[in-house]
Amino acid sequence: MTRDRVAHDTQLLIDFLNTNAMGRLPDRLDDPEVQLKIVFSFVPAFRGESVNRSTVRHLRRLRAALFAVINSRDTLAAHAAWNALNGLAAGVSYRYRFTKPSSVELAQIHGDRTIGAIVACAARAMRADSWDRVKVCARERCNAVFYDATRSRTRRWHSYARCGNAANVAACRRRQRSHR
Numbered sequence: 546m547t548r549d550r551v552a553h554d555t556q557l558l559i560d561f562l563n564t565n566a567m568g569r570l571p572d573r574l575d576d577p578e579v580q581l582k583i584v585f586s587f588v589p590a591f592r593g594e595s596v597n598r599s600t601v602r603h604l605r606r607l608r609a610a611l612f613a614v615i616n617s618r619d620t621l622a623a624h625a626a627w628n629a630l631n632g633l634a635a636g637v638s639y640r641y642r643f644t645k646p647s648s649v650e651l652a653q654i655h656g657d658r659t660i661g662a663i664v665a666c667a668a669r670a671m672r673a674d675s676w677d678r679v680k681v682c683a684r685e686r687c688n689a690v691f692y693d694a695t696r697s698r699t700r701r702w703h704s705y706a707r708c709g710n711a712a713n714v715a716a717c718r719r720r721q722r723s724h725r
Contacts, residue, residue: 639654687702
């Protein structure tokens, strides 16, 4: 698997996770155009005019499970998050397909194609160790997902200008009030 493929897969997952409601912004999966964009990004061969309700319901559950896996802070929450993700992945089956001597593909044979494509994308990101760099913004009112490209893997905010600065100003004001 190439580094470009891993970066592409990871960005697709981040884009999918960022369809979640953030602050005052609504859940973007309510918008049929966003639904189609997500489906086309994971399943380019999709031929539908719209995404059916069942798929949208599964997309929401899968997004919630992936978000919980990234954002779980304790062992119990992480265990529940992984179980939810495993439950959704259990509805999808794959088979190895050999196309030539040095080429093996994993082909989906059962389950919702979009869910299967997202699960496979997440699996590739996890195997390539890019998953540990996918994080949720540390600002309480923000739940944006981002890729931490820092060498130390310590980035906390999806945008320092928006969230990091606001968090630092709020902390400074709290300290000033406590010293009065």
